[in-house]
Amino acid sequence: xxxxxxxxxxxxxxxxxxxxxxxxxxxxxxxxxxxxxxxxxxxxxxxxxxxxxxxxxxxxxxxxxxxxxxxxxxxxxxxxxxxxxxxxxxxxxxxxxxxxxxxxxxxxx
Amino acid sequence: xxxxxxxxxxxxxxxxxxxxxxxxxxxxxxxxxxxxxxxxxxxxxxxxxxxxxxxxxxxxxxxxxxxxxxxxxxxxxxxxxxxxxxxxxxxxxxxxxxxxxxxxxxxxxxxxxxxxxxxxxxxxxxxxxxxxxxxxxxxxxxxxxxxxxxxxxxxxxxxxxxxxxxxxxxxxxxxxxxxxxxxxxxxxxxxxxxxxxxxxxxxxxxxxxxxxxxxxxxxxxxxxxxxxxxxxxxxxxxxxxxxxxxxxxxxxxxxxxxxxxxxxxxxxxxxxxxxxxxxxxxxxxxxxxxxxxxxxxxxxxxxxxxxxxxxxxxxxxxxxxxxxxxxxxxxxxxxxxxxxxx
Numbered sequence: 001x002x003x004x005x006x007x008x009x010x011x012x013x014x015x016x017x018x019x020x021x022x023x024x025x026x027x028x029x030x031x032x033x034x035x036x037x038x039x040x041x042x043x044x045x046x047x048x049x050x051x052x053x054x055x056x057x058x059x060x061x062x063x064x065x066x067x068x069x070x071x072x073x074x075x076x077x078x079x080x081x082x083x084x085x086x087x088x089x090x091x092x093x094x095x096x097x098x099x100x101x102x103x104x105x106x107x108x109x
Numbered sequence: 110x111x112x113x114x115x116x117x118x119x120x121x122x123x124x125x126x127x128x129x130x131x132x133x134x135x136x137x138x139x140x141x142x143x144x145x146x147x148x149x150x151x152x153x154x155x156x157x158x159x160x161x162x163x164x165x166x167x168x169x170x171x172x173x174x175x176x177x178x179x180x181x182x183x184x185x186x187x188x189x190x191x192x193x194x195x196x197x198x199x200x201x202x203x204x205x206x207x208x209x210x211x212x213x214x215x216x217x218x219x220x221x222x223x224x225x226x227x228x229x230x231x232x233x234x235x236x237x238x239x240x241x242x243x244x245x246x247x248x249x250x251x252x253x254x255x256x257x258x259x260x261x262x263x264x265x266x267x268x269x270x271x272x273x274x275x276x277x278x279x280x281x282x283x284x285x286x287x288x289x290x291x292x293x294x295x296x297x298x299x300x301x302x303x304x305x306x307x308x309x310x311x312x313x314x315x316x317x318x319x320x321x322x323x324x325x326x327x328x329x330x331x332x333x334x335x336x337x338x339x340x341x342x343x344x345x346x347x348x349x350x351x352x353x354x355x356x357x358x359x360x361x362x363x364x365x366x367x368x369x370x371x372x373x374x375x376x377x378x379x380x381x382x383x384x385x386x387x388x389x390x391x392x393x394x395x396x397x398x399x400x401x402x403x404x405x406x407x408x409x410x411x412x413x414x415x416x417x418x419x420x421x422x423x424x425x426x427x428x429x430x431x432x433x434x435x436x437x438x439x440x441x442x443x444x445x446x447x448x449x450x451x
Binding site (some may be wrong): 013014015016034037038041042045076077079080081089091092093094098099102103 | 267350351352353354355356357358359360361363365393394395396418422423425426428429430
């Protein structure tokens, strides 16, 4: 629970690695590694939309645009509506233009 | 604490498909003596059971306006009541069965159980069981989008009334079910009777079986609904990067979740065991990271059941994303468009 806004939430998204040890504890190192990796990959995708994402201490993410506007995201799943809010476009992995952009990157590499 | 998490089974199916008859039979079974049953309506077939709760369907539309991410407030309240009664010692309960109304969309039920901040710690959905009328099933599938969706989200499909149904119709129905949802196990029940052990048996293979699909009955019009529902099975020869795949799937479901009825599969992430993935529309069950592959061959395979999305676009997208994220997986087309987009 957040003590500032008294909201009940957890910032662990299904895509965060959640393998637990025999005592039922989540491996925090692994959780952090997955989050960092996701931030890196997501930035490669969001670049097409003129956006940038960064991880927040203690969980959650911040997404910002080139004008310096930024929005807080509760968890990884919350990133997409916030990205849409900032850029006015839906981040759509099936969008041929995005696919072309990503494939073009590969061709240049 | 975790052993106190109650399994929830959702029994769905079109009007008159034999849900209540089936449930009535199960409730006589010794394993179901401490089962709490939640129903939306009292049907013609009465249920005689100690813990039977009826709820008025009451859906809260969330801001997003998406059809699947609605909270069934009625259900959340009833499930909370059950837990409270159990903890006060008033009620002995080891399983909950929710019988949906015939026209209900099961997705909001899953969403409510998996996202409510209290409920999700006390319940887990074990199976979605869908009844399909062995006599009138083809009519239901052709005439109603709800019926198709109920098949798409099912873990088990039970063909009912097989005692009075035409064997040819049953065979056609099985073909249709497999075409819509290759990941579901299809079972038959005569006179509304099928032993719970058969339905609740541990899946022999966690991997969605890749059956040789019967060719669609050529020349037969499947109606306007199924023609847009595709299922595709994608295999990868090398381990996937879980973070990258999570990013892709999460974005995909945000943009297209309403049209992706089902995502199910086993993923090789390079770790010792596979990740079991199971999703319905925008909702992904917490993926299970298993310790070992057991008997399974070590390879990733994921089934997507989609409406109005060209399967090839998914493949193209995966290819584009793999190159940017440096994952070395390769996509194989396995079960692309099993009954043709006619």
